[in-house]
Amino acid sequence: MTVSRWLLETGRQTPRSVRQFLSGLYRELELDAMLAPGYKKQTVLPTVYESPDLLGSVDPFAPIMMVNSARLVADRLQAHPGKRFAAVLRACEIRALGAIVGNRAIALDNFTLIGVDCLGTFTEEEFKWRGGSEKLTREVLRFARQGGVAMYRYRPACQMCRDPIPSGADLTIDILGLPAQTRVIISVHSPHLQNTLDIAPLVTGQAPEALVVQHDQMRECIQERRNRAFERITQALETDLVMTVDGLIDHLSDCETCQACLNVCPIYSTGQVKESLNRKTVIDWLLSCAGCGMCEQSCHDHLPLAAIFRYIQSELEAALRESPAAT
Ligand code: SF4
Ligand code: SF4
Ligand code: SF4
Incomplete structure (x- = not known):
């Protein structure tokens, strides 16, 4: 599938330029609403904006993720079909x-x-300690070209993220591998948008091929780095008992009334109680785990759930490759 790539020159004001781009896109697409990460007091939360004039608090690159927005998006799509x-x-x-x-x-x-x-996200404490504002975003954007900075300070889920570059979106805002303080790429993936969206007034021009190549090369490089981080983190784990599906079920069942990791998970069905955890449910859940680490962020026992889940997931995937009936 061909992707059309556009350059957005940002004049060292990347968050502001991207906000303006999103406002323009909102108008062009005649949207009823847009969900995006926005500042609320000292943090950043997924927010639904019902006018393009209200996007002033949006910051898609803020290095914090308090909630995985997927469930909010899915709920809204179901509640407002056709909007x-x-x-x-x-x-x-x-x-x-x-x-x-x-x-x-x-x-x-x-x-x-x-x-x-x-670029990765900090814990809430680290985000606040570092100032927790758009200034911090501008700071981390300086390191987009080399794939991010201070990885060891990011949440463990981000240190071993299997791919921080989105797949399956209609349109993407690309910064990794690029001088993102001054230039980002807008990629239009969906054939429908390519045919219907008049993007030229919203961007600077066509993206230079050299920048596109830089971005693609950075993806491979980051995946390699994060896979190495995953190996390092799992080697250091001392939770052998929880590293299998059955071990995990036993552990979760022993967690008394706590269901925090299940409740924050965008994929685990809300309303499903811990007692109903069965092997099939857990395997399906882990196989579709998105690696966001929200579960780990919520665990008061500080269990390294992101690494545990990714480890079990990779074991399950390997077993499935060997024999589709193995799990
Ligand atoms: S898990 Fe990956 S995509 Fe998600 S916040 Fe961390 S680095 Fe970003
Ligand atoms: S189980 Fe996977 S998808 Fe669910 S919160 Fe944890 S990392 Fe995210
Ligand atoms: S959040 Fe931690 S303590 Fe609570 S159920 Fe999950 S693993 Fe157990």
Whole structure:
């Protein structure tokens, strides 16, 4: 599938330029609403904006993720079928949304999925300690060209993210591998948008091929780095008992009344109680795990759930490759 690539010159004001781009897109697509990460007091939360003039608090690159927005997006799509709706999501949110849409058979008419490259996210404490504002975003954008900075400070899920560049979006805002303080690429993936969206007034011009290549090369490089981080993190794990499906079920069943990790997971069905955990449910859940790490972020026992889930997932995938009936 061909992708059309556009350059957006940002004049060292990338968050502001991207907001302006999103406002323009909102108008061009005649949206009823757009969900995007926006500042609320000292943090950033997924927010539904009902006018292009209200996007002033949006920051798609803020290095924090308090909630995986996939479930909010899915709920809104079901509650307002046919409305013109767009959502600005990171790669792990898009992976989760794909799983939910499949499970619930949600119709995607009039929905525009906008993906953003993710540099990684801090814990809430670290985000606040670092100032927690658009200034911090501008700071981390300086390191987009080399694929991010201070990886060890990011949440463990981000350190080993299987792919921080979104797949399956209609349109993406690409920053990894690029001098993102001054230039980003807008990629239009959906044939429908390519045919209907008049994007020229919203961008600077066509993207230079050299920048496109830089972005694609960075994807491979980052995946390699994050896979190495995953190996390093799993080697250091001292939770052998929880590293199998059955071990995990036993562990979760022993967690008394806590269901925090299940409740925050965008994929695990809300309303499903812990007692109903059975092997098939857990295997299906882990196979579609998006790797966002929200479960780990919520665990008061500080269990390294992101690494555990990814480890079991990779074991299950390997078993499935060997023999589809193995799990
Ligand atoms: S898991 Fe990946 S996509 Fe999600 S916030 Fe972390 S780096 Fe970004
Ligand atoms: S299990 Fe954890 S990492 Fe996987 S999708 Fe759910 S919250 Fe995210
Ligand atoms: S969040 Fe932690 S303590 Fe709570 S159920 Fe999950 S693993 Fe157990």
